[in-house]
Amino acid sequence: MSISTQGVTTEPSTSGARLDLEGRRFVVPLLQRTFPIVKVNEAMLWFEADTNEAYTTGTLDRLSGKISLVSMTPEEKRKMYAGQSSHLDWSMAGRCTPGGQLF
DSSP: OEEEETTEEEOOSOOOOEEETTTTEEEETTTTEEEEEEEEOSSEEEEEEEOSSOEEEEEEETTTOEEEEEEEOHHHHHHHHTTOOOOOSEEEEEEOOOSSOOO
């Protein structure tokens, strides 16, 4: 999993990110954040967290393990939904591997 913020990419050796299906959340200790799972189908999981500080959304492809998350300020979210140019605070892309059987 890599994290990019302000043009700088970080490649941690292990993130310890954890998918908690029972609790319907994705836990990312590296970011010190937990993201609620808001939608699930056979191929994808969607995450979303909308707070006063940040709007974060992402997906996990259940077949390939590819994950991506993006985050922006509430002001940038408003711009995006208004069809205006907006900017991300950070983005994360990676591949999840199972600690055991995935599903």
